[in-house]
Amino acid sequence: MPRELVGTVALVTGASRGIGRGIAVGLAEAGATVFVTARSLESGASSDAVGGALAETCQEVEAAGGRCIPVAVDHADDAQVEALFARIERESNGRLDVLVNNVYGGVRALRQSIGKSFWESDPGAWDACNNAGLRSHYIASVQAARLMVPRRSGLICTISSWGGLLPLFGVAYGVGKAACDRLAAEMAAELKPSGVTSLSLWPGVVGTEHIRELAEESRDANSSDPLLRSLASQTNWETPLLTGRVIAALAADPNVLRRTGRVGIVAELAARYGVVDAEGRRPVSLRSLRAVLPFALPSLATRTGWIPDLRAPWWLLLLAARMSPRF
Structure with a gap:
């Protein structure tokens, strides 16, 4: 990877595993100094069986050629975020070039509510999805903007999901992700005159620790749920590193401000910037028939080569988004 981010300072929230770790490594490949956060520095502190530790993330960041600074932070505590x-x-002489809003506390709650309506689920799922998530992204963005605006440069990437447009993991998740996209757009309008870019990113199906575990469980249980069956097929999966390499490419793009306020699909940006994932592949866009049809009909998962890589236009997706408000 080109070392285009030497001297760049980045912060990735929620980086002990999964997409956050992949983002940190992707930035490190390009030479960035990366601050990474999680609730604990060491393994064993996670509230679930998947685990993950900042110490392990730092090993991968430094092996990739970057400098890693781990910080234990509970992003639900504003005082810790301010500190x-x-x-x-x-430590960086007032410099912060990239903020990646990635921290997310809702995975466990979402897994417990799979297959249930919102009224059958624990109402605490709302706070789990949107406190260490949407709210934390706003607080971190406030603090980041205070460093970026005086320097008239910077990039704020908010990790969102196509679940904000179409039903995926339920009400709390969908509303939170739709709000992440709106957050990025609203911030962009205020930040653009200062030269700071704000955008949201939609990864595809990323083979994180949680998703791999869920896919195995779905395969063992021979689930009839279309989403779980699709996960079990592992069709068109992305590695966490792909999102990191895309963010590194955005950070190195001198014309990135033209993308401010927009939603970017990771696979499409990967094609635009010529990057591949950790396995040397470039997955197709979420909008592609090659991705959509196997999701709807998992029996097609072994025949994706026969499906044309044609993208649905955004207007059609918005028309199909039955969860969007009607006026």
Whole structure:
């Protein structure tokens, strides 16, 4: 990978595993100094069986050629977040070039509510999805903007999901992700005059630790749920590193401001910037028939080569988004 981000300072929230770790490594490949956060520095502190540790993330970041600074932060605690940004300002001489809003606390709650209606689920799923998530993204963005605006440059990437447009993991998840897209767009309107870019990113189906575990469970249970059956087929999966390499490419793009306020599909940006995932592949876009048809009909998962890589236009997706408000 080109070392285009040497001297760049980045912060990736929620980076002990999964997409967050992949993002940190992708930025490191390009030479960035990367601050990474999670609730604990060491393994064994996670509330689920999947685990993950910042110490392991730092090993991968440094092996990729970057500098890693791990910080234990509970992003539901505003005082800890404020202290984090004060440390970044102090240690990087007021510089922060990239913020990646990735932290997310809702995975466990979502797994417990799969197959249930919102009224059958624990109402606590709302806070689990949107406190260490949407709210944390807003708080981190406030702090980041205070460093970026005076320097008239910076990139804020908010990790969102196509679940904000179409039903995926239920009400709490969908509303939160739709709000992430709106958050990025609203911030973009205010930040653009200062030269700071704000955008949201939609990864595809990413083979994180949780998704792999869920896919195995679905395969063992021979689930009839279309979403779970699709996961079990592992069709068109992305590695976490793909999102990281796309963000690194965005950060290195001198014309990135033209993308401010927009939603970017990771696979489409990967094609635009010529990057591939950890396995050397470039998955097709979420909008492609090659991705959509096997999701709807898992029996097609072994025949994707026969399906044309044609993308549905955005207007058609918006028309099909039955969850969007009607006026």
